[in-house]
Amino acid sequence: MVRPPCCHKEGVKKGPWTPEEDIILVTYIQEHGPGNWRAVPANTGLLRCSKSCRLRWTNYLRPGIKRGNFTQHEEKMIIHLQALLGNRWAAIASYLPQRTDNDIKNYWNTHLKKKLNKTPREVDQSDDQFSTSPSMSSSSANSNSNVSRGQWERHLQTDIHMAKKALFEALSPSIPIAATTSSSSESKHSASVSSFLGTQERSNPYASSTDNIAKLLKGWAKNSIKTQDSKNQLASNDFDSKIEIKKGVGIEGGGAFQSFPGFESFRSAVSPDEVKPKPKQSQWSLFEKWLFEDSGDILLDENPNFI
DNA sequence: AAACAAACCAACCGCGGCTCT
DNA sequence: TAGAGCCGCGGTTGGTTTGTT
Incomplete structure (x- = not known):
């Protein structure tokens, strides 16, 4: 079926939001809660499409959003989560509750991609992760076509394990984060x-x-x-x-x-x-469980002080 | 000081999946 | 069960700012 784009109606405003529009939107959401976005323009009189309202809310107006520089910790998490999950920004954002998927996506595209491409060693590392991770692109999968399936699966397991380990390190505040891919100094990001x-x-x-x-x-x-x-x-x-x-x-x-x-x-x-959204807690628990139960033995051997 | 390039990021677009009727 | 509509996600665009020449 062919669906006409929602924003092609006459009289739908595009472009930057004004303070007045923001207030109207926030006010409405305070009264009715987020959701039922289609009703928002109709009930508020905003000349915006429902998508635009939802986007404005989720990416900008929603309480608890952290803006500004990404910390080294966040940076590392994004790198490893991206290696594990691919470009599933919403999924990645669920582990960084204070960041929006759009923010993370932008940061990845403008900072991290370049960083990872800068140093050959890091490229090798990231290529390894990317080419063998479940989220790898089909093109990179094809590049491994000469590798037998068994080998590839073993490689995959190893890389997932390594990625988990790296992510574990990134997630653990008690474990010092080594300066890895980040060229920016701690001081640069210490303004967290x-x-x-x-x-x-x-x-x-x-x-x-x-x-x-x-x-x-x-x-x-x-x-x-x-x-x-x-x-x-x-x-x-x-x-x-x-x-x-x-x-x-x-x-x-x-x-x-x-x-x-x-x-x-x-x-x-x-x-x-x-201001941290509540539902993230259960996601964390599941994630941590998954992360720790598989890697825990090795990780705990290496980091006996953890827990 | 002006022109140009690069970086940044908010917002848009279109697709896919889910829900409702 | 099929169709219609809505929501959420990821990719992309375009305007603005910052840095460089």
Whole structure:
């Protein structure tokens, strides 16, 4: 069947999102929750297609998103997860709950791919992983056509094991991460704390500026802290209280945005843990189980201090 | 200071899978 | 069971910023 693209309707706006649109979208989602995206443009009056709304929410407005530089730890995780899972960015993102698939994809395409291609040794390593991992491309699979299936499977097992091991190392905070593929120094990435807050060095128009979103969220958070003091904490995805500030400030009048202070107090008010999506926990458990049960014996031999 | 190139990233597009009727 | 519609994902594009000459 041929389905007309959802965004080809007349009067559907494209391009960068405005603060007003963001507020409308966030407000609606606070009230109704994410999902049923088709209803969002209809119910909010936004001149955006449902896809665009979902994308804006998941990649930018959703609470708990970490922006800015990737840490070395994250970088390593992405490399190894990519080796294991291939370009399944959503799956990879599920192990980096604070990063969006789009962010990871962009980072891979703009940074990591180049890095891995830079040093021959790393290329060899990554080629090994990629050419024998389950996620390898058909072209790379063909390049091994002269290798017998048995050999290839043994190689595959070995590489999966090695990838697991590497991933284990990356996931384990107690084990020092050796400077491997990253050419960027720790100091360069040590700004992870500040990067969590989305410090973008570049000054961008609104749509690519975290500042404005930060201001918005900060405003909501600030208000919610006041109103929810007795509740003692912010629910991870619960912005119900934050909506109040919207009602107070109003979405009309761009000047309202000027009144929002910086993001700092939002940072202090909402810790990364608090905004971490809940469902990831079970994924972690399964993943860790898979990771550790197979590699655990060897890994624990090598890292007796773990656990 | 201007022109050009490279890097970056938000957003779009189209496909596949799932759900509902 | 088949068709229609929606959602999510991955690939790609295009605008903006930054760096270099």
